[in-house]
Amino acid sequence: MNIPYRRFTEYQPVDIARLRPGGSYAQLIAKRTHPIDELVRVHGRIPEDLLRPRPCPTCGRSTPIHELDKDHMQLVRCGTCDLVYVTPTFDEGHYLEVYASQEYQDIVRDLGIKSHDYRVERFGKERLGLMQRHLAEARPRYLDVGCSTGFVVEAARDAGWEAIGIDLNPSAIEFGRGRGLDLRSVALDDGGFEPASFDAVSLFDVLEHLIDPAGTLRACARLLRPGGIVFLYVPNYDSASRLLMGRDAHFIWPTHHLNYYTPSTIGDLVRRQGLTLEVIVTEGLTKDDYVLVLVPAGRRFDWPKLRAHLGVSRLSLPDADEARDVTGYERYTITPFGSTRPWPVILDAAATDEPVVAIGGGGFGINVHLTPADLVRALDAEVVQVSEAEA
Numbered sequence: 218m219n220i221p222y223r224r225f226t227e228y229q230p231v232d233i234a235r236l237r238p239g240g241s242y243a244q245l246i247a248k249r250t251h252p253i254d255e256l257v258r259v260h261g262r263i264p265e266d267l268l269r270p271r272p273c274p275t276c277g278r279s280t281p282i283h284e285l286d287k288d289h290m291q292l293v294r295c296g297t298c299d300l301v302y303v304t305p306t307f308d309e310g311h312y313l314e315v316y317a318s319q320e321y322q323d324i325v326r327d328l329g330i331k332s333h334d335y336r337v338e339r340f341g342k343e344r345l346g347l348m349q350r351h352l353a354e355a356r357p358r359y360l361d362v363g364c365s366t367g368f369v370v371e372a373a374r375d376a377g378w379e380a381i382g383i384d385l386n387p388s389a390i391e392f393g394r395g396r397g398l399d400l401r402s403v404a405l406d407d408g409g410f411e412p413a414s415f416d417a418v419s420l421f422d423v424l425e426h427l428i429d430p431a432g433t434l435r436a437c438a439r440l441l442r443p444g445g446i447v448f449l450y451v452p453n454y455d456s457a458s459r460l461l462m463g464r465d466a467h468f469i470w471p472t473h474h475l476n477y478y479t480p481s482t483i484g485d486l487v488r489r490q491g492l493t494l495e496v497i498v499t500e501g502l503t504k505d506d507y508v509l510v511l512v513p514a515g516r517r518f519d520w521p522k523l524r525a526h527l528g529v530s531r532l533s534l535p536d537a538d539e540a541r542d543v544t545g546y547e548r549y550t551i552t553p554f555g556s557t558r559p560w561p562v563i564l565d566a567a568a569t570d571e572p573v574v575a576i577g578g579g580g581f582g583i584n585v586h587l588t589p590a591d592l593v594r595a596l597d598a599e600v601v602q603v604s605e606a607e608a
């Protein structure tokens with residue numbers, strides 16, 4: 218698995234005024250609890266008989282540990298596989314009604330239809346580019362599950378793909394069909410799609426809404442031709458916004474978002490369905506932004522050069538505990554080989570002057586000797602001048 222590290226300067230900005238035109242975001246926040254407002258008004262809470270406990274949707278076990286409360290509902294952390302999810306929940310029929318409800322269609326109309334053109338340009342084309350980098354076919358057959366107004370389908374169609382979208386929101390589908398897109402207002406199981414008939418299936422911002430995300434992921438996998446790819450977007454529960462804002466982070470929305478993934482728990486879900494995890498990318502800030510920098514002994518970090526290279530204004534060295542959590546190794550034995558995750562590696566240019574370099578081997582007194590060229594190849598390292606001679 219490879220987690221590409223994106224420099225801050227590589228992020229495309231989002232124009233909030235065009236993405237959330239008028240007062241549409243304030244409206245969304247005001248209507249956030251629309252499915253339960255009437256219940257809470259009458260009963261002061263959600264009556265227990267409307268809710269049912271739910272086992273972990275990844276591992277199926279019932280070992281919940283309380284995580285937080287919000288909007289009269291509860292998030293728990295699975296004591297077995299660490300997934301954060303909502304329990305108890307309403308039954309599946311309730312959620313189908315929520316997404317077909319007038320209130321939700323109004324939300325999508327305000328947020329989705331008014332910003333459709335912007336979404337095609339900003340998100341549709343970006344997602345298309347992501348998929349193109351991983352697909353062999355020039356004109357893939359593509360299904361977007363939970364397509365909303367079809368802003369990704371439109372970018373795909375315009376690039377010559379055979380693109381189909383499905384969604385349970387009739388207003389969004391009607392709008393997209395009006396733009397000549399092949400959109401259908403059906404559930405995945407009722408779509409009548411031939412098994413093994415698509416090169417790509419996407420679930421952009423969908424899995425977090427589902428009672429049974431594993432079942433939907435398997436259904437998508439069945440639609441893939443050999444070598445086909447499922448593309449997923451989910452909010453990141455380990456993101457900086459959640460760590461800074463806690464339960465107030467905007468995507469913690471338990472009436473609609475039932476599952477909360479991290480890079481680790483989404484990988485777990487994917488593998489349990491028999492799929493191979495090819496790549497994970499995190500957008501924006503995450504608590505997991507680390508980079509391993511290899512500098513020859515006897516030289517010291519040139520912090521300004523490293524900051525400039527990474528395009529960040531702040532960098533720090535983790536303390537011993539944090540370094541162990543991040544790499545799996547005690548301080549003085551840390552090595553990129555066999556680290557808990559394949560953190561990006563920067564090799565100081567000064568090291569490439571040597572015929573052979575020795576780097577830590579994961580234990581005290583263990584060194585690995587290899588040429589700088591082999592080191593760069595094995596770790597996909599970037600070579601950058603980030604040290605200066607010690608005074």
Ligand SMILES: [Zn+2]
Pocket residue numbers: 273274275276277278295296297298299300
């Ligand atoms: Zn679990």
